[in-house]
Amino acid sequence: MSNRPRIPWLAGLLALVALAAQPARAGHDAQEARQLLQLSLQDLIATPMITASRQSETRDQTPAHVMVFTRAQIRERRYQNLADLLEDLPGVDFQRGTKSSQYNQFAVQGYVGPGKLLVLLDGVRIGHPGGGNFPVADNLDLHMARQVEVLYGPAAALYGADAVAGVVNIITEHGGQQAGSWASAGAGRFGARRGSFMTGTTTEGGLGLSFGGHWQQADRAPLQDYYPTYFPKVDGVYEGAMVLPAATREDYTGAMGSASLFGRIDLADRLTLGWYRYRFHSLTSTGDPPATARYDSGAQWRTTSDTVYANWHQDWGGGLRGELTLDHSRLEVDPRAYYDNVFNGFARGYSYVLGERTGIEQSLHWRLSDAHQLQLGLGWQTIQDIEASSLPSPYDTGRAPGDQGMVFPNTGLPLPTQQAHFHNLSAYGQWQARWSARWSSMAGLRLDRHSAYGSALNPRVGAVYKPGERHVLKALYGQAFRAPSPDESLNVFGRFDGSKDKDGNYWGHNFRVPNLRLNPEKVSTLSLVWDWRATEALNLTANLYHSRIKDLIVKAQLGDIVADGAHLIAPETRVNAGQQRQSGLDLAGQWRFRLSPDWSGDLWGSVSWIHGRVDEDGVQREIPYVARHKLKLGATLRWRGSVSITPRLRLASATTNGRVAPPDAALQIPAACVGTPQAPQRCRTPGGGVLDLHLGWHHLLGGKATLWLDVYNVTDRRWLAAGGAGSRTFWDMPQQPRSWMLTLDWRL
Template sequence: MALRLIPLALALCYCAKALAAAPSLEDVQQLLDLSLEDLIATPVVTASRQSETRDQTPAHVMVFTREQIRQRRYQNLADLLEDLPGVNFQRGTKSSQFNQFTVQGYLGPNKLVLMLDGIRIGQPSGGNIPVAENLAIYHAKQVEVVFGPAAALYGADAVAGVVNIITDNATNATANGATGTASVGLGRFGSRDTSFFTSAKISERLGISVGGHSQRSDRAPLDEFYPDDFQKVDGQFNGRTVLPAATREAYTGGIRSSSVFARLDLGEPLTAGFYRHRFNSLTSTGDPYAMARYDRAAQWQTTNDTVYARYRHRLGENLHGKLTLDHAQMQVDPRAYYSNAYNDFGRGYSYVQGKRTGIEESLHWQVNERHQVQGGLGWQEYTAIEAASMPQPYNTDLSPTDQGMVYPNTPGFRFDTPHTRFHNLSAYVQWQAQWSEQLSSVAGVRLDRHSVYGSSVNPRLGVVFVPNKTHVFKALYGQAFRAPSPEESLSTIGHFDGRQDADGRYIGTNFRVGNEHLEPETVRSLSLTWDWRPAQHLNFSTNLYHSRISHLVVNMPTADVITPQMWLQKPETKGNAGYQFQRGLDISAQWRFRWGRNWTGDLWGSASWIHGRINTGNGIEWQIPYVASRQLKLGTTLRWRDQWSITPKLRWSSSTTNGRTKAPANPLLPAAHCSSTPSAPTRCSTPGAAVLDLHLGWHQLLDGKATLWLDVTNVLDKRYYAAGGGGSMTFWDMPQQPRRWMLTLDYRF
């Protein structure tokens, strides 16, 4: 399918070239007078773990500069990801990670490596974390996005790609003193947002940067905007009414987030930093009344802390290295609990903790003018706790084996807190060769020795061909592996309500049991990229990719667990079953232009097509879930005399399957959108939607140091849904937020 779209790509190239001819060379040159010089066609990136231009790496890379982040109003990483080609973003659809998203068909943040200055800031032990307002980017100099498997350089989990937030070295400032920004915003649904960032050059060798943000929002009362989906129905457990509809609580769905950032630079050689990001949402996120109690105290709060240091040293004229130390911890507040249809609408407490401590030495050897070699050796130590369905909060002063809990409604069945410790030894080497001015190649391999899952070897082969200044052709083959996270292999969820069978066994329902025999997922991917720049300020990129995941980790039924004392009926577990493949085409473009003497503009957009199938071991191929087969994203920033700006953004996607094959059996749940044909099995999907956002800026306030922004999300107040939820009883189509506005004052000093 993707190959048939190549003629369309060529046609779009021709149209873009015609548009690019409109402004004169003199007009284009005047763009530099408006401080847009950082939007050059080939910015410096670190995609290959060293500073190089985007044209020198074989990977498909997108770079967003500080000016683009500001003009497009990317307040956080979620806003930026939502604008990327090949990314499907479903907001507020899953309690444990809040937003659910796919990148070129890969589902979830546990397949995407998130970094700050090259240091991982995701879940330390490899699970999911919220990618939402908590990852604010007030401190970003630029954000780099590497698409596709990159395990040869970045290790496990670099399956969908890598996102790296780059911050400034304060000692690189041209003069001593402090500069920075401060922001405060108020908006609809009780939205409040503040942030600050300051960077100070104390001396030639000492620089300090600090920043932070705080955000909260009540969010929209979805029961008012989607009354059919949020009716106050009975809360039932095993056919018994626990919560009569007449006594149900009011709907609520507020969120809170915050972050703190600090970086210390001693010239170029030494950098040390600390980063904390925190997110709060209700554990009822993504659930209708039939499935959850809207208890304001039932909060899912995740806190991620990362501390790191990096020392750059030179071992010879052509050999230099970097020694990196980092320690990270993620913790869910021990008071977090669920109150839903899986646990008799009682309180089932949860606790998650992940830790990682790592050390890595990397070397770069410039062999000669045409050849260079990179390599590294690293060690990572991990610990994890995954506890759910607990009758009381986890006691952090005690070890996992000393909690002393028992399952409620049983004669004293012991609750064992799942926990683990493991380590990983890694080594990688990469050879880059510049065979001529037009042709270069990359060949690399990484070896990981996992204490639980054994050894994994992942190669990386790439070629870059630059026939002239306007064309860049790239081909990249890569492999990756993803070790199952402790949440997948250990976590046990379930409930006893006191019922017994004829033999006196206590019956357990809604159980998911751990599986310590999971195998890693393996990924193979091939991508072809063509970058075309027919004019100085016009970029056009086409990325064609094909990927396949083997040993897919999925939910699957398992045999009943029967002992003399208990009977776990129809439990589920995580298992390796089947495969997933996807092939797709992403076309993106950006054009900067000038109209007359007063107007400048930045026009960007992307079109994406993807075809994918998933087989979970039952012999039937289904459309991969949470992925729209077609997407279109358009945006433009128009600026008048550096005083006013307007940025409209449009996102459209076709229907998205939610992975279900039949409508919910529970009559209290909202109806699903399901269809079937004689030649295809039943498929439940979420209808497509087009959403328009608008950002207005009034600049040159307070002597040009301040900007007043009006941000309107979902301008047309489109009532639409996203494919969300998980399991056999949760929401099928998650209602999305109606129109929201935010008024923000930014001040630069």
């Protein structure tokens, strides 16, 4: 008797759906399905890695926990952008639409924010040039991805600052590798529409050309209709005075959009030239309730990022290879961007951000013998950043930062524009050794000499033991550092209402002041990984880790400050205070199976547990925005290669923003979070879950087209995510109700 799993109701549903597919290709599709099934997980495990060591090595050879997602998996699981992929990863907390400055808020194994995860494109940084916030949303589309590699744990020994939580490397297409050209277009609920394309070719002379792009637009649901308790039209009050009567308040709006272009030229296997641009816009009121923000469709962050890079591959023979990389990136927030919220008295306040980075690095890979390899690298980068907030008018990009000539509104006080310019020299080495068929080791060390923060040494050591053909045990210890971003160290904002104290100083409210004495955060992590290939089709992984962050950069309130004609009332700043510790366990697995000659599928999932505390000078609190328990499950079922169905489920326990809720019911803080000065409460957001469903009809219209139906939040579960961390920000951000999109992919 067969012990093959049977799911008759699901098979029946898929059989009905499959009637829309082209029957003429059934035989060919069944053959394709059989070929796909023959690709075992061993093939995935043997995928060459780049992010782990900047050289070709298999997942068994690196001591880190590594996950690889192929083009087929990205397509079937409907990872349309990096945000989709990240929220499906073990140990990742992903909260959509909760932060105006970066749109999506996420944490990787307890490390919160995009500045602690290094995001690469073909090994080149594409995040904020200065290490600050940047959107990880629909802007980082995966239309050009051949595969995506995820490396958990600190990797500063190879990549320097910001490689704290791990590294994500998007590997792009090489010329005609994408097997022809294609285009895609779709539309759905709440004004969602998107399009993308990719094309490429390789000439007989070895010249490879690749070009692609995407465009996307969507409106968030009218949350006053779906969450009337959280989004009523209330009075806008500033410093006790009514500024916006409830009767005149505007409807909620939440438009966002993105676009990107990618181009790559390959000259044989010697030289690669690449260019990548993305744009992203979202409301500056994203994540804010009516009591704290005005919903103005013109108040948007508009971020544009450009990256150009060149890789020259060298082969000197004798086992010695090299690679010279040059790259330049530029990220700019449109100077016309403004916010309209309670921080600025419900008046327009303009902001401007400009970050630029130029880098050059030469790496050498020397195969000393079959058992020993040595990798060396020498690099240099220069970074400059401009931060300007609370401006009364748009920043003039035609003038120097110190020549803007602006004053704080309602005063004659000069309004400074903060800027930074620093450089970093780095050198690293890594030695890999295979001592026997069972044992191998890795040891690396990197020196960074930062013009603002001095020198930092970061080691990385690990070992791999294979007790049997199906078991791999790994141990890795690494250190990393994160230099303070210009936003943390330089940014200034606040408002003067024109009133003065008895000495003639202007009263300043809601001020954030810079701190030029911040030190880098220092991180150390120990991880133990067990990979078990139970069968050729079943793979299980356990990742146990413990991490510590010292010199944690957090918000702090200061006493009143009187200087230069201003009297600032309890401003806040960023300081190094205390440390963060966390321990966690991620269990992940993937199973490739066959139900019948016509039915095949994949099942994947993860269970995560984490416990950690933040100690701010003796004050204990939980890690913000991180659920202690997480469960993620997904499956793809295929019928003859003509139909696929992919449900994805994500469950998470309660979260908190880690801060004490103020006793102010006017901010619509949930009753469970409101405390008193004598008995403050920490806001906890109950856990929840989301189920998405993706249906695909393949080989339509003569085998050239695929029709996708993507349904998000199928059960229409109205759950919440922990919101901002300040005293005047929203505590719980409602998730979007059920939405859907219909997309047609066309192979040209």
